[in-house]
Amino acid sequence: MLIDFHSHIFPDRIAAGALKSLSDSIVRYQGERYPHYTDGTLNGILKSMEDNGVDMSVILPIATKPTQTGTINAFAKGIRNEKVVSFGSLHPEQDDWETVLENLAEEGFRGIKLHPEYQSFFVDSKRSIEILKKAEKLGLYTVLHAGYDYGMPPPVHCQPDRLKNVLTEVSGKYIIAAHLGAFVNWDEVEKHLVGTPVNFDTAFISKFISPEQCKRIIRNHGADKILFGSDSPWQEPKTEHKFLLGLGLEKDEEDKIFYKNALKILK
Ligand SMILES: [Zn+2]
Numbered sequence: 324m325l326i327d328f329h330s331h332i333f334p335d336r337i338a339a340g341a342l343k344s345l346s347d348s349i350v351r352y353q354g355e356r357y358p359h360y361t362d363g364t365l366n367g368i369l370k371s372m373e374d375n376g377v378d379m380s381v382i383l384p385i386a387t388k389p390t391q392t393g394t395i396n397a398f399a400k401g402i403r404n405e406k407v408v409s410f411g412s413l414h415p416e417q418d419d420w421e422t423v424l425e426n427l428a429e430e431g432f433r434g435i436k437l438h439p440e441y442q443s444f445f446v447d448s449k450r451s452i453e454i455l456k457k458a459e460k461l462g463l464y465t466v467l468h469a470g471y472d473y474g475m476p477p478p479v480h481c482q483p484d485r486l487k488n489v490l491t492e493v494s495g496k497y498i499i500a501a502h503l504g505a506f507v508n509w510d511e512v513e514k515h516l517v518g519t520p521v522n523f524d525t526a527f528i529s530k531f532i533s534p535e536q537c538k539r540i541i542r543n544h545g546a547d548k549i550l551f552g553s554d555s556p557w558q559e560p561k562t563e564h565k566f567l568l569g570l571g572l573e574k575d576e577e578d579k580i581f582y583k584n585a586l587k588i589l590k
Contacts, residue, residue: 326585327380327560329466329501329526329552330368334398338363342556348474357473361556365402368555372406375560381552381585382409383436383466389417396423400430408589410434410466415444415451424457433589434464434497439480440472446481447488455489459497464588466524467498470505482508483515495520499550503528509536517544525580526552529566538570546576550584 333341342363349357361367368380384399386392392413399409411427413420413435427435435458439446446467458465469481483505489495499522504512509532516523517540528537541549551567553560567580 324582325375325377325560325564326551326582326589327372327375327377327553327555328499328550328585329524330380330382330555330560331363331384331557332361332365332368332382332402333363333384335364338367345474352474352476357557359556360559363556365407369406371555371559375553375564377553377560378406378582379585379589380407380555381589382407384409384412385436385438385441386412386414387438387441389414392417392423396427399432408433410436410464412436413454414442415448415454416442420450420454421457424454424461424463428461428463432463434458434466434499436466436468438468438472440468440475444480445485447485452489452492455493455498459493462497464497464499464522467500468502469500470502470508472506479508481505483511486521487515487519490519490521496522498522499524501526501552502554503532503537503540503549507531509540513540513543520548522548522550522584524550524552525563525567527554527558527563529558529563534566534570537566538572541570541572541576541580546572546579547584549580550588551581 342359361371384395386395395412399411411432413423444451467481471479501524504516504523553563
């Protein structure tokens with residue numbers, strides 16, 4: 324069984340435009356266009372899941388403006404089926420963030436996605452910590468984009484040292500730091516986050532991390548706190564899956580990473 328804990332889709336009528344604008348911003352900062360492997364729609368990901376041997380996908384939507392939250396969460400609720408489950412969204416700048424969290428918990432959501440780069444907040448800011456605390460209290464997980472984003476200028480808002488600061492206020496058990504703790508900043512992950520209760524996903528790392536460092540982080544951190552993710556449509560799940568299978572982990576560790584840890588969270 325394979326559960327992809329980090330994927331993105333959009334409502335049909337905006338999917339093409341959303342992918343184009345995200346892809347354009349990558350060109351702006353990286354000078355090259357990155358492929359996307361689905362058309363960004365629900366049907367697109369269902370087809371990709373079949374092609375990639377993915378049994379279930381967790382969708383992580385992001386409200387880039389406070390006014391988008393309502394529409395995004397309605398979409399997130401509407402797409403739920405036995406193969407696709409979505410986290411909710413909120414924008415740290417909205418005044419009613421607390422009510423949004425309470426409603427999401429009541430509606431059976433398992434968590435939210437926050438993107439410190441797109442939403443322009445530091446992970447150890449006052450509001451961010453308030454949100455993480457409240458989410459933990461409600462039993463909601465928070466997936467944080469962590470580390471550099473390919474389509475955004477500096478400063479980076481969620482680096483390992485800043486995320487570590489948060490752990491004096493929350494347990495960290497309900498945090499999932501994407502991209503193995505911090506995209507392309509894995510030396511700092513090893514310094515500040517490995518061994519803490521924070522969970523990591525494996526989205527979009529295979530092209531950038533050495534197998535040695537990846538295996539070392541997983542082993543030292545503990546496979547109980549690692550969730551398989553691809554970052555679809557920006558990566559194909561089978562590429563990340565193959566990379567992880569090549570690390571030579573124990574079967575028991577692989578099972579935890581590929582689906583057991585995810586099932587515990589999704590219940
Ligand atoms: Zn992502």
